[in-house]
Amino acid sequence: MKRYLVILLFAISLAACEDVIEVDTPDFEVQVEKLTWEVGDTVKFHFSGNPGNITFYSGLPGSDYNFRERTVLEGGVPQIDLITQYGGGGTQTESLRLMVSDNVTAMTKEGILAATWTDITNRGAIAPNTTITPSGTMNVSDLVDAEKPFFFAFKFVGQTDPDRAAGNWIVRGFNATTLTTDGLAIPVANLLNAGWQPFSIKNDANAWYSRSAPGIPIVDLVVIGGGKNAPESEDWFVTKPLFFTKVPPDTGTPIQNIGTSALEGYDYIYNQPGTYTVTFLASNNSVDQHKEKIVQFELTVTE
Numbered sequence: 154m155k156r157y158l159v160i161l162l163f164a165i166s167l168a169a170c171e172d173v174i175e176v177d178t179p180d181f182e183v184q185v186e187k188l189t190w191e192v193g194d195t196v197k198f199h200f201s202g203n204p205g206n207i208t209f210y211s212g213l214p215g216s217d218y219n220f221r222e223r224t225v226l227e228g229g230v231p232q233i234d235l236i237t238q239y240g241g242g243g244t245q246t247e248s249l250r251l252m253v254s255d256n257v258t259a260m261t262k263e264g265i266l267a268a269t270w271t272d273i274t275n276r277g278a279i280a281p282n283t284t285i286t287p288s289g290t291m292n293v294s295d296l297v298d299a300e301k302p303f304f305f306a307f308k309f310v311g312q313t314d315p316d317r318a319a320g321n322w323i324v325r326g327f328n329a330t331t332l333t334t335d336g337l338a339i340p341v342a343n344l345l346n347a348g349w350q351p352f353s354i355k356n357d358a359n360a361w362y363s364r365s366a367p368g369i370p371i372v373d374l375v376v377i378g379g380g381k382n383a384p385e386s387e388d389w390f391v392t393k394p395l396f397f398t399k400v401p402p403d404t405g406t407p408i409q410n411i412g413t414s415a416l417e418g419y420d421y422i423y424n425q426p427g428t429y430t431v432t433f434l435a436s437n438n439s440v441d442q443h444k445e446k447i448v449q450f451e452l453t454v455t456e
Contacts, residue, residue, distance in 0.1 A: 174439035179204035181435035183448045190454050192426055199418045204435035204446070208405035209419060212429030212452070214337045219430065220403040226339060229331035231297040231397035233305060235288045236326030237280040243320010243378060246281055250274050250308040253293060255301040257391070265352050265389055270306070271296055285325060302394030305329065305347075311359065311378040311386040319378025319386065327374075331397045341395050345371050348393030359383075361390040405434060423454040 181202035190196055200207075210218040239246060252270040259267075273296070277288030297303050311319030329341040342348075349371075351361040361376045376388055409416050423429065429452050436445040 173441045176205075176437040176439050176442045176444055178444045179435040179437050179446045181207075181433075181446050181448065183433050183450075185431075185450055185452075188450065188452055190423065190452060192424060192454055192456055193422060194454075196421050196423065196452065197418060198420070198431075198433070200416055202435070203415060204409070204437060205411045206407070206436045206438065207409040207416065207419075208434040208436075209408050209421070210403070210405040210430075210432035210434070211421060211423075212431050213423075213425075214339060215403055216405060217403045217430065218405065218432035218434070218447075218449070221405070222402055223400060224402060226331055226333065226398050226400045228334045229339065229397065231293050231303070231329070231331055231341075232338075233277075233288075233291045233293055233329050234326075235277070235324060235328070236285060237288070238283060238285045238323040238325060239280040239320055240283045240323065241321030241377065242318045242380060244317040245312060245314065245319050245378070246279070248309055248311050248319055248378060249279060249322050250310065251277070251279075251291075252306040252308050252389075253296055254304045254306070255296070255298050257302075257304045257394075260350055260391070262352050262354065265306075265391060266354070268304075270308075287326070297397050299398045302396060304392055304394060306389050306391040307361065307374065307376075309359070309361070309376045309378065309386065309388045311356075311383060313382060313385050315382050318380040319383050321375065321377050324374040324390075329392075329395055329397070331400075339400055341397055342392060344374070345369075347395075349374065349390050350393075352389040352391065354387035354389065356384045356386040356388075359386040359388055361388050405432070411438075423452075426454050426456050428453050 181204040184199045210216050250272055251274045253273055254268045254270045257268040258264055276291040278286050280286035327344040330338040332338055353360045363371045363374050366372045408419055431450045431452055433448045
């Protein structure tokens with residue numbers, strides 16, 4: 154009986170080995186007409202072979218094959234820029250402060266007050282009047298700890314003054330980025346996705362809020378401080394935790410798979426000058442195997 158059992162197990166094992174679905178390394182080649190193009194040109198790539206799948210990496214930020222497994226950015230410079238406007242007849246131009254912290258432990262009124270905040274208002278330009286004013290780039294590398302979350306906040310403090318109105322502040326733009334060693338700005342957060350949360354410390358009537366437009370969830374951020382002799386106010390608008398060194402892996406664009414027609418080529422347009430490493434990743438897959446072939450070009454795009 155044992156002999157028959159051994160034979161049966163051997164037969165099952167042999168059958169399992171024979172059922173492995175094998176695939177070949179893709180037969181795939183790419184030709185490009187030239188390696189130097191101008192902005193706006195249609196770059197034409199021509200294919201030969203019969204791969205099951207093709208993924209395209211343009212070489213642009215976010216689509217660089219070399220960074221497909223990168224999740225931590227080293228050597229980058231954390232930076233912030235924003236756009237402000239001051240109106241409502243206000244003359245308390247010092248009422249808006251730009252604050253940062255890395256030790257907010259709770260997104261509550263108590264948590265905001267308990268945190269240690271650094272005022273970075275003097276690192277950028279703030280609107281002195283109704284003129285829409287870009288701050289310029291503010292380097293915050295000395296304040297960012299890679300091991301801690303980073304919070305940014307707009308702090309409004311309106312004083313009761315018989316001669317000066319607190320006025321209204323409008324924030325029309327916000328960007329947090331990490332500048333890489335090769336000069337690319339990797340997005341961290343912007344006006345739309347920074348996760349703004351308002352906290353009223355004094356005078357709930359003057360809380361920050363955001364305005365929207367059709368198809369745009371957040372157009373700007375606003376606080377109404379009031380006129381002369383308006384009640385004293387303190388109001389904060391705080392971002393979610395920002396991480397300047399954590400980045401999502403770069404991804405390619407799938408342009409062909411086993412369920413689509415075989416492509417004879419692919420066209421792409423570059424809108425910015427630069428040098429780009431273009432990658433085509435061809436692959437054949439089964440439930441048991443994966444085999445791939447990489448074809449790369451270095452393209453130069455000029456003005």
